Amino acid sequence: xxxxxxxxxxxxxxxxxxxxxxxxxxxxxxxxxxxxxxxxxxxxxxxxxxxxxxxxxxxxxxxxxxxxxxxxxxxxxxxxxxxxxxxxxxxxxxxxxxxxxxxxxxxxxxxxxxxxxxxxxxxxxxxxxxxxxxxxxxxxxxxxxxxxxxxxxxxxxxxxxxxxxxxxxxxxxxxxxxxxxxxxxxxxxxxxxxxxxxxxxxxxxxxxxxxxxxxxxxxxxxxxxxxxxxxxxxxxxxxxxxxxxxxxxxxxxxxxxxxxxxxxxxxxxxxxxxxxxxxxxxxxxxxxxxxxxxxxxxxxxxxxxxxxxxxxxxxxxxxxxxxxxxxxxxxxxxxxxxxxxxxxxxxxxxxxxxxxxxxxxxxxxxxxxxxxxxxxxxxxxxxxxxxxxxxxxxxxxxxxxxxxxxxxxxxxxxxxxxxxxxxxxxxxxxxxxxxxxxxxxxxxxxxxxxxxx
Numbered sequence: 001x002x003x004x005x006x007x008x009x010x011x012x013x014x015x016x017x018x019x020x021x022x023x024x025x026x027x028x029x030x031x032x033x034x035x036x037x038x039x040x041x042x043x044x045x046x047x048x049x050x051x052x053x054x055x056x057x058x059x060x061x062x063x064x065x066x067x068x069x070x071x072x073x074x075x076x077x078x079x080x081x082x083x084x085x086x087x088x089x090x091x092x093x094x095x096x097x098x099x100x101x102x103x104x105x106x107x108x109x110x111x112x113x114x115x116x117x118x119x120x121x122x123x124x125x126x127x128x129x130x131x132x133x134x135x136x137x138x139x140x141x142x143x144x145x146x147x148x149x150x151x152x153x154x155x156x157x158x159x160x161x162x163x164x165x166x167x168x169x170x171x172x173x174x175x176x177x178x179x180x181x182x183x184x185x186x187x188x189x190x191x192x193x194x195x196x197x198x199x200x201x202x203x204x205x206x207x208x209x210x211x212x213x214x215x216x217x218x219x220x221x222x223x224x225x226x227x228x229x230x231x232x233x234x235x236x237x238x239x240x241x242x243x244x245x246x247x248x249x250x251x252x253x254x255x256x257x258x259x260x261x262x263x264x265x266x267x268x269x270x271x272x273x274x275x276x277x278x279x280x281x282x283x284x285x286x287x288x289x290x291x292x293x294x295x296x297x298x299x300x301x302x303x304x305x306x307x308x309x310x311x312x313x314x315x316x317x318x319x320x321x322x323x324x325x326x327x328x329x330x331x332x333x334x335x336x337x338x339x340x341x342x343x344x345x346x347x348x349x350x351x352x353x354x355x356x357x358x359x360x361x362x363x364x365x366x367x368x369x370x371x372x373x374x375x376x377x378x379x380x381x382x383x384x385x386x387x388x389x390x391x392x393x394x395x396x397x398x399x400x401x402x403x404x405x406x407x408x409x410x411x412x413x414x415x416x417x418x419x420x421x422x423x424x425x426x427x428x429x430x431x432x433x434x435x436x437x438x439x440x441x442x443x444x445x446x447x448x449x450x451x452x453x
Contacts, residue, residue: 128166178203
């Protein structure tokens with residue numbers, strides 16, 4: 001008996017080592033299966049420069065010097081502070097400290113990684129550079145942070161980042177039962193930064209709408225939708241959701257409506273409970289909706305929900321813009337005119353592009369403020385109202401020729417415009433401190449960053 005005791009004592013350290021290894025292995029398995037690991041494993045964080053960004057004193061520019069001079073001369077636009085060649089289309093937003101945040105533009109094909117990066121527009125210094133596995137939407141501001149929505153594995157993931165450091169604050173996951181990426185999802189941040197609403201398309205399960213609370217990164221509620229949502233916005237404390245009720249069928253399409261005309265409906269959702277509070281039109285369905293419609297921009301700045309609907313008239317289509325009270329869905333005002341083919345909401349003024357003029361309406365009352373009839377400007381210089389952007393108290397509006405105008409929305413006065421004969425293949429991105437312009441030239445893509453006066 002005494003000779004066996006030392007052997008048992010020698011086995012004790014071995015057993016302890018095995019037990020320790022099992023604990024470590026279990027911990028690793030637990031971590032790898034935890035939400036924290038799942039949230040962090042799909043991203044990589046570096047300080048590498050994502051683009052060859054040069055300050056205004058740096059070399060080479062693809063964009064001609066006279067184009068840069070004219071952009072810089074626009075009211076409210078300052079000097080060129082930096083530029084960079086781009087390998088792919090990019091979306092631009094801003095960090096809480098005024099940093100320029102570049103995101104790979106959505107790509108609805110097979111792609112392994114989407115990249116987001118933050119840099120100081122004046123110095124070009126990179127704050128952070130992050131790769132996101134899966135198909136991801138560009139980053140958007142939410143309070144002082146940033147968030148993105150991505151399709152990863154078998155779900156959708158909303159990831160919140162610290163805008164200064166690029167580190168992950170947390171994630172929230174939603175189910176995905178189809179093979180779609182993010183192309184058919186919608187997301188809308190609450191104006192106070194407290195939540196993000198996400199609408200997902202149907203797959204094996206129904207389409208759905210969810211509210212994700214940002215502080216806890218918990219799903220407050222989820223509700224099934226009868227149809228796929230096509231429009232989503234917070235309007236004065238209510239979630240407005242737009243649906244296509246289906247294309248008009250049979251003889252209606254052939255004899256009365258253009259094929260792109262589709263029945264549209266809007267519902268109001270209580271963001272606290274997820275319950276539907278109203279719908280427009282009041283009675284939905286083919287027999288109850290006498291007009292066809294196209295989805296239009298919602299104008300949250302006015303505190304109203306705006307809808308454009310179109311009906312056939314003996315002398316051509318007639319369009320009507322309808323504004324609804326977001327709490328009740330009751331009609332507040334309407335504006336009717338011979339068919340207008342495009343419209344855009346910006347600030348408190350709504351721009352309409354009619355068949356023969358540009359018209360501005362007061363978003364609160366629907367009253368006509370001004371119109372720019374055909375003949376006042378050359379056709380190529382008509383405003384491309386769908387692309388209008390707020391620019392301080394004014395609007396930044398591209399034209400059909402490719403130039404860009406600074407517009408006083410209350411009077412229609414063109415306060416400044418580029419006059420270059422070059423057709424600018426430009427997309428404009430307005431941040432609190434800068435105007436970013438991405439240009440898609442035939443042989444190159446380029447980012448230009450101007451400061452704001």
